[in-house]
Amino acid sequence: MKLHPLSAVWNAFRRGIGGALFPFFLLVIGQSFDFVSFSLLFVLLPVGFILGAGYGIAYYLQFEYELTEDTFDVTSGVLNRQHREIPFRRIQNIDVTQSFIQRLLGFAVVRLETAGGGETEAELNFIDRAEAARLQSTIRDRKRAVTKPTDSADRPLEESSLESDDAGSVSTILFELRLTELAFLAIAFLRPGALLIVPLGLPFGEDLAISLLLTLSRPFGGPAELSPTTLTPDAIVVLFLVGLPLAILGAWIASALFTFIEYFGFELRRIDNDLVYERGLLRRYSGTIPVEKIQTLTISEPVLARPLGYAGLTVETAGYAPGQSQSGETESAIPLTHREHMLKLARAIEPFEELTFTRSPKLARRRYTVRYLLLIAALVGLGYLGFRFVGFSYWYAPAVLLPLAPIAAHYKWKHRGYCVGENHIVLRDGFWRRTTRVVPYYRLQTVLTRSNIFQRRLGLATVTADTASSATLLGGGATAYDIDSSDAQRLHTLLRERLQQRLLARS
Incomplete structure (x- = not known):
């Protein structure tokens, strides 16, 4: 089967532009700007465009895909022919993306992700939306036929209405994001990437921002x-301290706008043994979460959402996070809803026990206080160096933070803890964005216990429950911080024993 003919037009245009720009880049690199070079450039530009467009059309003609009983086959390449056979059992996620223009034209882009890192194994550009839905449904059915269901995959999920898709599979609506929840989601979560928008957008409003x-x-x-005579060291520091909140406010506004556009119309369904979600206002996105691949549930509670009882849920799978971007950022399976409703949905996916957390000993709180005091002392020291060498007058200003050190340490300690259940280990951390990670024992890969020189002096240690989820691969594993060394050793032993018991029970 071939892609839609519009794909040939798109490839021809894109490759043609690249071919036309190639002679221009050669001219810039060679720094040859005489009359002869520019005359030759006007000849090479259309030639490069024709060659690039021809290559794009040839790529379309040579690209084919086929569904067999056991594999999804893709043949591509013009000069170097490639033939890939992707077994259905290795396919982990089937993403369907539509930009605003593609939605108007009725086309979509399908990406197949495989287990073991979440890399795109195959990408089909510009296929009909109905064909994309057919591929999604057919691959899901054939994958289920060759994959042995696990306990978690057979676990029924509760919720409201039942429907049937084109392939006859049962579809259950699990969650729909309401407009009020979407508005609060946009306000409550600050996307770290939004901070980059401030310096990028500054040139467009430079005069207003400076004023x-x-x-x-x-x-x-x-x-x-702003002039060399007025920019003294003191003035620079004042400008920084005033400008930083303004930058954060600008990033917050941009983050809220992007979040609203990205999660508009969010809907989560269960189709057989998969969770399927759709979202997006301008760019519509659909992805699949294989239930049998779920490793960890992560409950997120921003500081602005906790007083109102709101929380979100992220479902992490083996080697791939649903909706994972190129930056590695995971996406919530349930962006935001009332905490009780979210816990009900989370327990429907992975039924865990009631949560009763054990906090770190109070020695840990003292450790955090000392750490913050040392940080403030370092800032005062840097300010004093600034006073000595460049005449910075307010070198002692960071000292006003000293009364906040024990308060910050207390809240850091208060929001950390762990809960050992019959079938799960649950670990909590974070004040500004508190995360609670639920890890089933049978999903454990490794149990790590660490204790640095400062922890050993206080008899503390840190235990990490390592799974095969992408968050662990990116350094975000479920961790119990600064617990008593003897408790850490008992927890380490318990987790290994529970893991072995689950493995024996499942063998």
């Missing part, structure tokens, strides 16, 4: 204008 910064900083000793 606002100077106006707000003037009562605190800021300069009247």
Whole structure:
């Protein structure tokens, strides 16, 4: 089977632009700007476009895909022919993406992700939306036929209405994001990547930003204008301290806008043994979460959401996180809803016990206090160096944070803990964005216990429950921080014993 003919047009245009720009880049690199070079450039530009467009059309003509009984086959390449056979049992996620223009035209892009890292194994550009839905359903059915269901895959999920898709599979609506929840989600979560938008967007509003910064900083000793004579060390620090909250506010607004657009119309369904979700206002995205591959459930509670009882849920699978971006950021299976409703849905996916957490000993809180005090002392020391060498007057300013050190340490200690259940280990961490990770014992890969020199002096240790999820691969594993060394050893032994018991029970 071949892609839609529009794919040939797109490939021809994209490759043609690349071919046309190639002679221009050669001219820039060679720094040859005489009349003859420019005359030759106007000849090579259309030639490069024709060659690139021809290659794009040839790529379309040579690209074919086929569904067999056991594999999804893709043949591609113009000069170097490639033939890939992707077994259905290795396919982990089937992503269907539609940009705004593609939605208007009725086309979609299908990406097949395989286990072992979440790399895109095959990508089908510009296929009909109905064909994309057919591929999604057919691959899901054939994958289920060759995959032995696990206990977690056979576990029924509760919720409201039942429907049937085109292939006759039962479809259960698990969750729909309401508009009020979407608005609160946009406000409660600050996307770290939004901080990059501030410097990128500054050139478009430079005059307004500078005027606002100077106006707000003037009562605190800021300069009247930006010039070499007024930018003293004190003025620079004042501008930074006033500008930082403004930058965060701008990033927050941008983050809220992107979150609203990204999660608009979010819907989570269960189709047989898979969780399937759709989201997006301008760019519509559909992805699949294989239930049998689920490794960890992560409950997220931002500081703004906790007082109102809201929380989100992320489902992490082996080697791949649903909706994982190229930056490795995972996506929530349930973006935000009332905590009780979210816990009900989470327990329907992985039934875990009631949560009663054991906190770290109070020695850990003292350790955090000392750490924050040392950090403040370091800032004061740097300020004093600034005073000695560049004349910075407010070198002692970080000392105003000293009363906050024990308060910050207390809340850090308060929101850490672990809960040992009959079938799961649950670990909690974080104040600004508290995360609670639920790890089934049979999903454990390794149990790690660490204790650095400072922890050993206080008799503390850290235990990590390592699974095959992508969050662990990216350094975000479920961890019990700064617990008593003897408790850490008992927890380490218990987790290994429970893992062995589950493996024996499942063999």
